[in-house]
Amino acid sequence: MPKTNLDTRADKRANKKYQVAIVGGGMVGATVACLLAEKGISVALIDAADPTKQWKESSYDLRVSALTLASIKTFQSLGVWSDMQALGAQPFHKMFVWDHFGSGELDIDSADAGEMQMGFVVENRVTVLALWDKLKALESCDLYKESLLESFNVEGEVVDIQFTNKTQIKAELLVAADGSNSKIRQLSGVDDYGWDYQQKALVATVKPELLDQNTAWQRFLPEGPLALLPLRDGLISIVWTANTKTTEARLKLPDEAFCNALAEASEQQLGSFELIGGRGAFPLKMQFSTSYSQERVVLIGDAIHTIHPLAGQGANLGLKDALNLAEVLLHAYGKGRDISSQQVLRRYERQRKADNLMMMGVMDGIKRLFGADELAVQLARSSGMGFINRSTIVKNQICKYAMGL
Numbered sequence: 001m002p003k004t005n006l007d008t009r010a011d012k013r014a015n016k017k018y019q020v021a022i023v024g025g026g027m028v029g030a031t032v033a034c035l036l037a038e039k040g041i042s043v044a045l046i047d048a049a050d051p052t053k054q055w056k057e058s059s060y061d062l063r064v065s066a067l068t069l070a071s072i073k074t075f076q077s078l079g080v081w082s083d084m085q086a087l088g089a090q091p092f093h094k095m096f097v098w099d100h101f102g103s104g105e106l107d108i109d110s111a112d113a114g115e116m117q118m119g120f121v122v123e124n125r126v127t128v129l130a131l132w133d134k135l136k137a138l139e140s141c142d143l144y145k146e147s148l149l150e151s152f153n154v155e156g157e158v159v160d161i162q163f164t165n166k167t168q169i170k171a172e173l174l175v176a177a178d179g180s181n182s183k184i185r186q187l188s189g190v191d192d193y194g195w196d197y198q199q200k201a202l203v204a205t206v207k208p209e210l211l212d213q214n215t216a217w218q219r220f221l222p223e224g225p226l227a228l229l230p231l232r233d234g235l236i237s238i239v240w241t242a243n244t245k246t247t248e249a250r251l252k253l254p255d256e257a258f259c260n261a262l263a264e265a266s267e268q269q270l271g272s273f274e275l276i277g278g279r280g281a282f283p284l285k286m287q288f289s290t291s292y293s294q295e296r297v298v299l300i301g302d303a304i305h306t307i308h309p310l311a312g313q314g315a316n317l318g319l320k321d322a323l324n325l326a327e328v329l330l331h332a333y334g335k336g337r338d339i340s341s342q343q344v345l346r347r348y349e350r351q352r353k354a355d356n357l358m359m360m361g362v363m364d365g366i367k368r369l370f371g372a373d374e375l376a377v378q379l380a381r382s383s384g385m386g387f388i389n390r391s392t393i394v395k396n397q398i399c400k401y402a403m404g405l
């Protein structure tokens with residue numbers, strides 16, 4: 001049988017040796033691939049799914065992220081931001097947070113910190129598609145979609161990587177960007193620590209009766225926070241955290257009953273709701289690795305830290321890892337050093353660990369503070385929020401932190 005163009009391309013790539021192979025082409029892996037490939041490093045980006053798959057314009061991704069200005073700056077510098085905006089990126093400049101107990105509330109406006117916007121809400125598939133589209137045009141990057149990593153072996157100066165479809169490639173360095181259940185982390189024996197919150201975050205897209213596309217809302221409820229994020233087309237993306245049993249019951253509610261429960265939980269701030277599309281849920285856990293690298297293997301993004309989504313910081317944190325790892329590798333490459341040496345990889349670990357651990361601690365602390373039902377804690381929380389809301393200086397600091405500045 002004659003060979004097709006596709007066969008020839010596959011033949012050419014079989015057993016090819018790259019400088020860097022990145023497993024996981026989500027937001028974090030695809031960003032590090034862009035940062036390295038545009039500087040001429042030969043990169044293979046591998047993902048189990050097909051991130052370039054087209055979708056119906058009338059559909060909405062249930063996975064969305066509130067991206068900080070710092071993250072947007074990274075996408076601008078990669079030249080993908082205009083594509084993301086064309087596909088749908090909703091700016092917001094206010095944040096309103098309130099507690100179910102007492103009168104504790106916090107309203108923050110980015111204008112007070114001298115910025116037009118606080119951040120943008122973007123469907124994850126939009127960010128990933130824009131990055132993959134850029135990578136398609138970069139000569140030094142090969143994309144392997146619908147390819148699941150099965151195993152890898154480090155042999156001397158090379159990592160041998162095998163996919164379940166029997167394809168094999170080689171690389172000097174393997175980057176694990178394969179998310180919170182990272183197979184590479186498990187195979188490499190990197191220890192991970194943490195706990196299951198015994199909670200699930202319910203996600204859905206809804207149309208609100210009252211339109212307010214400038215504000216991200218968050219109400220702390222006894223079982224967990226409810227976030228209402230402005231999405232494109234006048235819609236709202238919700239992330240409603242509760243104990244697993246409660247979330248599973250909410251997933252089964254008829255649409256109308258679900259929307260009524262949502263309106264009640266949000267105290268009608270946006271009036272009533274209409275459900276657009278389906279509902280989904282993600283189990284929540286706190287997980288972190290104490291070591292970020294092993295021989296010729298380095299971990300990044302959710303593969304090394306998974307945090308509670310209550311302040312929408314997981315992807316933003318992973319993007320900082322991506323920037324830092326690329327910077328460290330490019331610096332070593334520029335000096336003619338081995339980019340996979342432990343000296344280089346440990347520099348990345350040293351530079352990222354403190355920031356990652358601090359964010360994890362803060363998220364876990366906030367979760368516990370707002371989850372406490374002792375009266376004394378509730379009273380302290382309420383007056384604490386009142387104090388912060390009256391203090392311009394503290395509010396500006398929170399605002400800058402939320403913007404990633």
Ligand SMILES: Cc1cc2nc3c(=O)[nH]c(=O)nc-3n(C[C@H](O)[C@H](O)[C@H](O)COP(=O)(O)OP(=O)(O)OC[C@H]3O[C@@H](n4cnc5c(N)ncnc54)[C@H](O)[C@@H]3O)c2cc1C
Nearest residue numbers: 024026028048065066149178179301302312313314315316
């Ligand atoms: C409900 C919810 C709301 C959130 N909201 C926000 C928010 O507002 N802001 C924010 O910053 N963060 C948010 N986060 C966190 C954010 O989604 C994650 O931190 C982010 O997606 C992590 O990106 P990643 O690229 O590291 O991993 P992932 O997005 O998990 O990507 C991993 C990729 O690896 C691929 N993969 C996995 N295993 C293999 C394998 N063996 N072989 C090949 N490919 C593989 C997968 O297909 C996937 O594409 C939220 C999380 C949740 C659950």
